[in-house]
Amino acid sequence: MAGTAKARSAFLDRFEREVDPDGVLAPAERARRAHHARKAYFTRLAFKSAQARRARGGRS
Template identity: 65%
Template sequence: MLAGIDKRIAVLVSWSKTRDRKKRTKPGRDAFLARFEREVDPEGALPLEERQRRAELAKRAYMLRLAKRSAQARRRN
């Protein structure tokens, strides 16, 4: 198993050989958004467009909470 610097090197080499970064990260982005879709509509009752709209808003709120916590941590240090 790779550790530390070797892993970082392997990751950088892998990304340097990636032609389509969006395509490579799409499964992760889709899974991340699906988390918020489940959060806003656990029963799956909403129409797709409404569920996606609400999921995007929930994701934005999540990101703002992360930014707030990051700013608080920086102020403490």
């Protein structure tokens, strides 16, 4: 995991930049919004994955 720490950090920082591109929010509010943005991102990802599995009809 140590080899991917920089990439993982950059990926997670992306959500903070997305919710506060100008850096005007308080750090706690920025973190709260970034947390919700991450949850929404991964929820959409899971939904798309489920749709793709359903479309395949359960084939391996």
